[in-house]
Amino acid sequence: MNDNYLWDRSGEPDPTVQELEEILGTLRYQPRALEIPNDIGLRGNRTFLAKLAIAAAIGLFAIAFGLWVNFNRHQTVPAVESRHDSPAEQKKNDTPAQSAPNTGNGAQLAVVKKPTPANVQKRRRDPGRTLVAQNKNPDSAPRPSTLTPQELAEKEQVLLALRLVSAKLNLAQRKTQGLPQSNLIRNQHKIG
Amino acid sequence: MLEAEATADMLLMTQPFSAPKIEDQPVEVALVKAVINGERDRFARLYEMYAPLVHGILLARVPRDEVDDLVQDIFLHALKKLHTLRDPKAFAPWIAMMARNRAMDFYRTSRQTVEVTEQMAIARSPNRTAKEILDLIRQLPDAYRETLVLRFVEGMTGPEIASRTGLTPASVRVNLHRGMKLLREKIGIV
Numbered sequence: 132m133n134d135n136y137l138w139d140r141s142g143e144p145d146p147t148v149q150e151l152e153e154i155l156g157t158l159r160y161q162p163r164a165l166e167i168p169n170d171i172g173l174r175g176n177r178t179f180l181a182k183l184a185i186a187a188a189i190g191l192f193a194i195a196f197g198l199w200v201n202f203n204r205h206q207t208v209p210a211v212e213s214r215h216d217s218p219a220e221q222k223k224n225d226t227p228a229q230s231a232p233n234t235g236n237g238a239q240l241a242v243v244k245k246p247t248p249a250n251v252q253k254r255r256r257d258p259g260r261t262l263v264a265q266n267k268n269p270d271s272a273p274r275p276s277t278l279t280p281q282e283l284a285e286k287e288q289v290l291l292a293l294r295l296v297s298a299k300l301n302l303a304q305r306k307t308q309g310l311p312q313s314n315l316i317r318n319q320h321k322i323g
Numbered sequence: 324m325l326e327a328e329a330t331a332d333m334l335l336m337t338q339p340f341s342a343p344k345i346e347d348q349p350v351e352v353a354l355v356k357a358v359i360n361g362e363r364d365r366f367a368r369l370y371e372m373y374a375p376l377v378h379g380i381l382l383a384r385v386p387r388d389e390v391d392d393l394v395q396d397i398f399l400h401a402l403k404k405l406h407t408l409r410d411p412k413a414f415a416p417w418i419a420m421m422a423r424n425r426a427m428d429f430y431r432t433s434r435q436t437v438e439v440t441e442q443m444a445i446a447r448s449p450n451r452t453a454k455e456i457l458d459l460i461r462q463l464p465d466a467y468r469e470t471l472v473l474r475f476v477e478g479m480t481g482p483e484i485a486s487r488t489g490l491t492p493a494s495v496r497v498n499l500h501r502g503m504k505l506l507r508e509k510i511g512i513v
Binding site: 138140147151152155158162163164165167168171 | 374402503
């Protein structure tokens with residue numbers, strides 16, 4: 132069987148194939164004009180609009196990201212500055228408050244600066260820090276006594292009188308409440 | 324024995340045959356690019372070139388009365404979706420696949436079709452009309468009936484069918500041979 136005629140119409144014609152060609156050829160496609168509606172869009176417009184939309188989305192995202200970064204920077208910078216506040220700057224800040232007593236009539240006014248929240252937070256976060264108070268401010272250190280020997284003797288007499296009064300008041304209180312008398316020897320060092 | 328030799332010749336491609344005509348390919352590529360760039364009038368030329376292919380594919384699957392309208396619909400749909408075609412050389416296989424899918428959609432959407440029954444096919448008459456033979460071809464497997472319709476109805480040669488459907492020449496040749504054998508059995512010519 133030679134299929135060349137069936138394949139490409141070459142060679143000896145096959146009668147059956149020829150007959151089928153003649154019969155089925157009547158159903159062949161009849162040319163008909165294609166009616167293209169005007170509302171069918173082509174790729175060009177869609178591509179341009181798609182690119183425009185993508186560019187707009189990227190632009191909006193960049194603007195939003197920039198605003199977000201800028202906003203966060205403004206929020207974090209003050210906290211960092213207060214956290215790294217140097218002692219010299221603190222001293223500078225304390226200067227007006229400490230110079231106030233000098234302007235008065237010699238009265239000793241204790242001005243305590245309220246610590247900022249950032250400093251409080253710093254102390255809480257520092258695990259190696261102890262609760263022992265350390266006075267690092269040389270201006271607030273205890274000053275040496277400037278009393279004269281006579282004044283010191285008078286001070287000792289006043290303290291002794293106060294201790295005696297306190298002991299007698301304590302004794303009277305115990306008598307009124309019916310409690311046994313405490314060992315006076317135990318508090319002897321207080322009486323002097 | 325002769326049939327076996329013919330099949331071996333087809334599979335091994337020992338028999339000389341003319342190479343697929345690709346002379347239309349550059350024209351097709353240029354037309355596709357021109358239409359994508361906005362020259363809609365060029366699409367009419369693509370329609371003239373490939374309407375027989377789409378017509379044959381549809382005729383092998385859907386009722387004849389519906390074919391002409393479906394051909395128009397498929398080409399209009401192709402015009403809308405032409406920008407999705409990455410390789411302009413593949414326009415013919417692309418629109419052929421579109422026609423096959425549209426034929427499947429036709430049977431999904433329309434329920435008022437009448438299946439060709441075996442009894443209708445068996446009823447033979449000496450003088451067969453084109454419609455009867457077409458009904459017999461439609462009972463064959465997809466690959467055979469499409470190839471036979473393109474060959475007998477649209478008058479394409481095997482190489483033309485291969486170049487336009489995207490199938491290999493060997494596949495088309497086997498489909499023609501086996502489809503013709505099945506058709507002969509159905510017609511009663513052995």
